[in-house]
Amino acid sequence: MTEPPAGHSSPGNGAGASLDFDAVSFGPFSLRSRLLERDGAPVKLGSRAMDILRLLLSRAGEVVPKSEILSYAWSGLAVEEISLRVHVAELRKVLGDGKDGARYITNVPSRGYCFVAPVQRGERNVAPVPVLRAPERAAAPVALPHRLDRMIGRDDVLPELSARLLSDRFVTLRGPGGIGKTTVATALAHDMWQAFEGQVHFLEFGPLKDATLVASTVAAALGLVVHHDDPSGSIVNFLRGRRLLLILDSCEHVIDEAARLAENIYREAPGIAILATSRESLLVEGEQIFELVPLAGPPQGARLSASEVLDYPAAQLFIDRAAAAGHRGDITDEDAEVLAEICGKLDGIALAIELAAVRVGVYGLREMAALLDSRLKLEWRGRRTAPPWQQTLGATLDWSFGLIGESERTVLQRLAIFAGPFTLKGAIAVAADEGAAADRVADALEQLVAKSLVSAQPDGASRRYRLLDATRAYAMQKLVDAGEAAG
Template sequence: MNELSSGKAASGTGAHVELDAVSFGPFSLRSRRLERDGVPVKLGSRAMDILRLLVSRAGEVVPKAEILAYAWSGLAVEEISLRVHVAELRKVLGDGKDGVRYITNIPSRGYCFVAPVERGERRPASTPVPQPVANMASPMSLPHRLDRMIGREDVLPELAARLLNERFVTLRGPGGIGKTTVAIALAHEMWETFEGGVHFLDLGPLRDSALVVSTVAASLGLVVHQTDPTGGIVSFLRNRRLLLVLDSCEHVIDEVARLAETIHREAPGVSLLATSRESLLVEGEQIFELVPLPGPPPGARLSADEVVNYPAVRLFVERAAAAGHRADVSDDDAEVLAEICGKLDGIALAIELAAARVGIYGLREMAALLDSRLKLEWRGRRTAPPRQQTLGATLDWSFGLIGEAERIVLQRLAVFAGPFTFQDAIAIAAAENEPVERVVDALEQLVAKSLVSTRPEGASRRYRLLDATRVYALQKLVEAGEAQAVARRHAGYVQRALETSMVESAGSHQALRSQSRASLLADARAALEWSYANDFGADLRVPLAGSCARLFVELNLLNEARLWSQRALAMLDDANSGGRWELELQSTLGHAFMFTERNSEQAESALRRGLEIAEVLDDRANQFRLLSRLNMFARRTGNYRQLVPIALEAEKVARAIGDVAGIAGAKALVGVSYHLVGNQTEAQAHLDEGVRDDAALRGTQPGHFAYSRTPQIPLARVLWLRGSPDRAVACVRPLIGAAAPRDVVMHCIALCWSASVFGWVGDWGTVEALTGRLATHAGMHGLAPYEAVAAGFRAQTMIARGEVRGGIDLLRTALPRLHADRYELYASAFIAELAQGLAALGQLTEGRAVLHETIARIEPEGGAFDLPELLRLRGELEARSDELDAAEASFATSIAMAEQQGALSWRLRSEMSLARLQLRQGVRNPLDDLAKTFARFSEGYETADLKAARAMLDVG
């Protein structure tokens, strides 16, 4: 609706009013035609001119001089002529009947059109839906209520109860969140409660706060005779019971506050509901905060059925369907829908505007578009108030209601990509030489006006800008010419915050430190993107990436850790070479390479370079961290000779540091190393020591140099090998059904090692379950090498169940991937399974070949924990080839090695194989040695191997 230029009207030029089709009450006005309920209404030309002018300026006081200049262009007439035609107009409109008001006189100023005006043609009434008979007329005087209000089902009863108990409630929330929708619905809900005494006033069109009181008076059917009719309103309401809804108060809040407080104090039968982006701050007011519509949590992997249970998604889907997009939601859509609703922050208006365009762009394209300013310009319903037709208009409305200091602070705070603290806000929003008090005051006002949201966190609070507000404010920051300077200040602040929090700490401080670091993730990403895209931030690139590197590892974002470390190391200069930032980057790069790509020479080179720098800098915590990672690299690549020396060096460093958790972690590292090289006695001794201090180890947080070195899982494998199957299973049983811990790499290791224990005891159902979790977990976090390991375990399960050919095919896919990644830790077990499967299919020669190749690779490295088992399997294949002497020799070697390693379970298996061979050869008393070995067990009699041994002994 275009407004008449006051300058033109005053000059007497007879300026033409461009007026779109509008409607108010039962009337429609198009061009110079007025209709009531579709029937033309006769109106004189002067009265029509006056009506068109007042409607075009609805909510404003139009001075009498302007009206005279427009309706009687070029003529000199008395003011009495204006009063006569206004009286005619009021009579035609029925102004004042049944409490309905259209035109009010503002003494000494002019006239104002006070009825709500809707743009566009009035839609023909739909076929009425039969309604139950009520004891009173339906609330036709109220604005139309939405047929279906999503996500606010619990709000109405709670809000109604508070309104009845407390009488004066302000429904507060940011623009577009749905305050008006809820207020209209509540007015309809409470129509019978107040016996029809419900008055709804949309104050949005008012442009002059002085009109508030007269507008309220007009809505109540009072004739205004004085400049301030407050007294008359109070006298009228004092002995009445009714509900007064004051919608959209924020732009005229001072006058609304004064009037509402007076009514609440002087008229005890009146209930007041105000909707506003800020509190009225008067006596008696109670705040009801309208929160965003709940949406799926970030990163949740939900099905279609799960995702549509969230109100934000449900609203989006329904509005998209109404706009012509297909209504069904597939599981493939679920993740995109969750992403879209996350970007829309649960703001109803934003959801509706985006949903209406899905049919144009598609879901995935919509998700990308939401990152741009474009969403601020998407138009909504033509009949909506102008301030609600676009997100940009809604924010323009809010932006226009705050002062210059608040605008500056809002623009600067928009640089934060995630939640921020009070101290963060001060650091970024207070430029050099600017008073901090100004930022403090501005932040308080921005929160009060719902432009910055806040939530408690412990004893303090965190703040954030809703996504649409942030996009809007960033554009304003660019227009103000401050974008680069504020972005640099932000990047520097993030770098310093991460650098400061890298200091090792213990106890409860460690947990708080980890939480604080994790909260910086979104801003760390934003700062990195900006600094590497702008030369203005070139000097921050290496220290910023170095500060972020450990954070990415702590949060299991290993692909990001690898990419940013590579980028930073590629531009390393002399100032940072050999310093702490190269140390962090090299350490991170080597670690991330191992788990996301392969155990390459580049990974080992990065780890060794990092260790070299740590030793020069005498950084013991990083020495331990890098020795642990080098130990991991050696075990993964099958370089077993290096394991124990590296672990013992790490233990030496841990003792020098003197940290209890670090020493426990070192014990676990040494124990694992002895286990893998085949010394189970030493392995159990060290792992038992680690378990004794396990409480300290479990108390570590991400970033601690010994974080997540839990000894129970490797101890389970050692216990099985040492002849304690039940105790072994007890160690890993808690992992079944347990939620994944925050350290995804350690969780993958735990799943792998636990699966091996359950495979050894013959519980293939549990192996299958753990393997499924491993595959899902590895795929979710981009840990490609573990996906190949999961395939190997799945193949083992298939072969154990008789699906030999399918298992072999899967192993032939998984093993080349493991070899290509230089990931040999699990390869020997999978090759052993492959050899047995090939033999089962009659391909003995091929089976023996792959087994021989594996043994030949392991033996020069000093052997391994599973070499006795590989030798036993070689003997089994030799026996099937009728090479009985060779088979007997292989079994004997296996038994001797198992005894040397302290691996009683390997010995039992080899004793059974040898006994079967000797039974075949007719050797006297072939079961004697098996019986002696069986007698050394004191538990595990229901596990597969012991049951098989018992059966042999019983038959013998």
């Protein structure tokens, strides 16, 4: 019997329709159309295995049912599940799945297969593999995400965070979206590679769309093969008596599962250090919070010189990213006050600074300062290869907004009327519904602070609250959309 071409699907097949991507990359691999390359060199892969890879990549982070894979790769044919297992085994072998800590495809028992490695969309430049390699001991930790060549304003964070991690074992690096948690966690992973003798595992939970995949993602990263729905027990048993560092990145959208697993590991495996990054605390036993604060910016109205303004890391990052984007103008003393104003409006949030800086060559400093008062800044796009929730400020805030309840959303929107700091009493005055208990606003405000959407600062024996500028612009648009903004 002659089989139809592999990967052919009927017009109504949703799987086929979702595979219209130009290029993707993962680990040392890149896939363009049906050409798979490793470090720029073509990789031979059978047509069925190629179809399976393309389908799993198009749904990275999701469990794709076996029946759906079979109907896509063997369209119109009745084949046994053993055929799927054979071709998945071929695919894993070609990718080197399981070697040197690399994990790409995991089997979720009774459900299907999931592509668990981070995936980048779009083209990338892949350097040729060098003929001469450094000794393995001196090689960079290839299992970790790429570390920025230059990390501005966090030099004092890494030593303190490393010390906290070694002494407390379980630390959550907490802060609002775009502040640089993943960047700091990646740098720390590289710094602590030798201290943990190469036993550092970096788990990126951001791509996961199903919280139940947390444990299986960790199991896959550790090289465990499990044959039941919940591998948590197997993970804990494996980690007992071992010494390694687990970094759980972007926990906020899978927080219940991540918190449960982290607490079990902390309790049962005393040799394991855990660093979580999240917009909110995990709220479990053993967790110690390390708050990642915004980059310090120059004070406004202080009449500082250009050199004095550039002593502040927020200004340094802005100029560094502007230069990388092709802006070659020098900052003069006349520009210093404008730059200080820009940094103030960007609140020391690294992502906001980078998105604005790359546009200086188009608008100029003074025009940029004016544009930052508009909602336009929420839509400025960043790196093409960044995760979707980090490509714009609006997308980052959409991510956070989607993780809070309806009452918290309502309160956040109404707090947007405050252009500066406000008190709990003020929050209740503007956010409480007529006749509603003030406690509801207080509870919602507490959750917004916990989820890094509202900042809280001591004010004597009390607290004052504030929305970051980008958050306020976002919340104000939501207030307008809800028809509650004053005319």
